Amino acid sequence: MLFKLQTPAESPLDFEVSVEQGSWMGALVCLGSLLANVFFGYLLDIVGRKACIYCLAIPHICFWCLVYFAQSIEYLYAARFCGGMTGGGNYVVIPIFIGEVVDPAIRGRLTSLFTLTLNSGMLVGYTMSSNLPYHLIPLLVISLPVLFLLIETFFPETPTYLLQRAQVEKAEKAFKFYQGHTAESKQDIDKCNAKFSELRDAMSQKSQADVVTWRDFFSKRAIRALSMGSMLILINVFTGSFAILNYTSSIFGAVKTDIHPNTNTTIIGLVQIIGTITAIILVDRYGRKMLLMLSTASMGICLAAFGMYAFFAEETSVDLTPYRSWLPLLLMALIVLAANVGVIPVTFVVLVEILPPKIRSKGASFCLCLLSLFTFILIKVFPPFMQAFGLSASMWACASFAALGLFYIAIFLPETKGKSMSKEES
Structure with a gap:
């Protein structure tokens, strides 16, 4: 949709969206997410998981109202900020909710299913924005958060939270x-x-009057878990999948491919779903660590290969005409596939499993604040970095983070498959 809004001949709005404004539209999602990470992380242990899930629908409804009634770029800024709040809240609340209500044998699959629903929504968004009028989309999609609110009334609060409240x-x-x-x-x-x-x-074993204090975050187990969580978030962001998904059109333009933006975004959306389905099938069979290692290794190889192709396209006179119609798309699809098999979905499975129960909600909120902050930095820095040093250097930098991630996961990350979350503190 951003590509369409930045093309005067195709834009359905009465105002133009510049490249700089478009970058802020992407970045404001991260700022909204950052606020939601803090807000929902604080709220989880006060009003409960179910009430927080209800609250997620409110900024989402605001998002679609602002999109529909947009009269200036400020409307879209506010809409993206609200959308970021819903997304950031989802990443805090939903993995914890799932982790507390499902059996350890299927916890990894169901937590990965959360990522599948997000990717499916992105694919639906790509398809709708390519084929439906701008003002029709909000009218159709706004029914989803309303339906979500109605369905959620049939689900009880999590047993863990109710026990914390002595119910x-x-x-x-x-x-x-x-x-x-x-x-x-x-x-x-x-x-x-x-x-x-x-x-x-x-x-x-925990007193109901026991309040989480700063000391709880400085226990040996808490420091170890938060360090691992922070490192996984760092790997998740700076291996580049977020930047690739946000700047797909710019990346394809840099390597002079002839593929239409609507075509490549739809293909990438399908690849995301295939990758996440693969993760759901494998995560409880082969474990979290194996998938993360496979994912980072594959991403590193494909990012390095894409960087090499970009180098020849940008810095040399080598004729790449026979490859332009398929090789860049293939390499990008492999990068996105590898990311969705492990780095993107499994990170959140492990994050919930390694945090001690007492600080789980606030610890997850902290790690997701880092996710929003790092993503904001990446999305704002990636275009000028690509302009200054070239796409090849950008891809190689991401490949370096993938190599670092592979080393860290192989040496330091424990396997958490099948472990009972009620026993994690011991």
């Missing part, structure tokens, strides 16, 4: 709801009760 009876009912407990045999009932007792005993 044992409600917690037991919620636990059985999320476990899908309908069996009537004594063996199945005893098994479900034993699982709930294990969770309750783990939670009862």
Whole structure:
């Protein structure tokens, strides 16, 4: 859609969007996300996970209203900021909610499914923006957050939060709801009760009056977990997938490909979904560490190869005409595929699993603040860096971060597959 808004002949608006304004539209998403990371991280332990999920719909509804009624660039700035708040809140609330309600055996798949829904939404957005009138899209899509609010009323609060509030009876009912407990045999009932007792005993080790303090963040386990989380976020951002997805058209333009922006963005959207589905299938079978290592290694190779192609396209007179119609798209698709197999979805699975329960919500909020901050830096720095040093140097820089990530994950990151989150503190 940004490409269309920056093309006067195709823009449906009464005002022009410059390149600088377009970059701020991208960056303001990160600032909205940063605010939401802090806000929802604070709110999670006060009003609960379910109430926070309700709140996510509010800025999303505002986003589509502002898009529809846009009379100036400021409307779009505000809309993108609201959209960033919804996205940032999602990344804080949803992984924690999923982590607290599902069985460890399928936790990785369901947390990765969260990323699949995001990527599916992006593909729908690419398709709608390419084929539907600008003002029709908000009218259609605004029904989704309203429907979301209605459906969410049928889901109870997480058992973990209810136990934190000493609401044992409600917690037991919620636990059985999320476990899908309908069996009537004594063996199945005893098994479900034993699982709930294990969770309750783990939670009862903490006093309900026990308040999270700064000291809790400086325990040996907390420092180790926050360091790992921060490093995973650094790898997640600076391997370049966010920049590639935001500046797809500019990157293709730099290597002088003839592919239309609408075509390549739709293809990249499909590749994202394929990668995330692959992660969902593999994450609980082969583990988090293996997927992250495979992802960073593949990204590093493909980024380096794309950088080499860009070098020949920008700095030499080599005739690349036979390759321009397919090789840049293939390399970019492989980069996005590799990122969505591991680095993008699995990072958030591991993040929830390594944080101690007592600081999980605030620790996740801290790491996601870093995600928003690093993404803001990347999105603002990538265009001038590419202009000053070339696309090849930009790709090689991202490849270097992928190599660093591979080394760190292989040496320092533990495997968390199948571990009970109620036992993490021990």
